[in-house]
Amino acid sequence: MKQEEIKLKPVIAFDVAKIRERYWSNVVTCHIDTPHAYVWxxxxxxxxxxxxxxSTDIQTPIKACTISSCGNFAGIGTAGGWIEKFNLQLGVSRGCYVDMSESRRCGHDGEVVGVACDSTNSLMISAGYNGDIKVWSFKLRELKAR
Structure with missing residues (x-):
């Protein structure tokens, strides 16, 4: 294989949490036009x-990512409006953030351009390309405000 074939595309977003550095991956990255997030x-x-x-049926590039303050979880947002939380230790999904009022039953009706967690792991905040900002219950994955 050529070296260019195995290289990842350029990074467009990343987050890091030093708290769990000794135990499991503590960096998450999103890459141009890539429907996966990589952990490091x-x-x-x-x-x-x-x-x-x-876990969505329609795979679109991941555009935003965050790591919770405890270092156990990563949140990702896609170009298709999907928001999902993953356990970093196991690499498995811990659920999706779905706004039932959206036409496509996803987090945002359009691209997710930012996700963040508060310092107490009680809230997840997401921003959509069309200008909407949503506040979610981090644990229950329910919409609290928009």
């Missing part, structure tokens, strides 16, 4: 054990 072990400067892939 900053301690060893290597690609982690898991690749985070949204």
């Amino acid at each position: 072990r900053l301690q060893n400067f290597v690609l982690g054990e898991h690749i985070l892939t949204p």
Whole structure:
């Protein structure tokens, strides 16, 4: 294989949490036109054990990512409006954030351009390309405000 074939595309978003650095991957990255988020072990400067892939039927590029303040979870947002939470230790989905008022039953009706967690792991905030900002219950994944 050529070197260019195995390289990841340029990074467009990333987040890091130092708190769990010794135990599992603590960096998450999103890459141009890629429907997966990659996790990394900053301690060893290597690609982690898991690749985070949204559980939606329509795979669109991941545009935004965050790591919770506890370092256990990663949140990702896609170009298709999907928002999902993953366990970083196991690389498995811990649920999706769905706004039932949206026409496509997803987090945003359009591209997700930002996701963030508060310092107490009680809220997840997401921003859509069309200008809407939503506040979610981090644990229950329910919409609290828009």
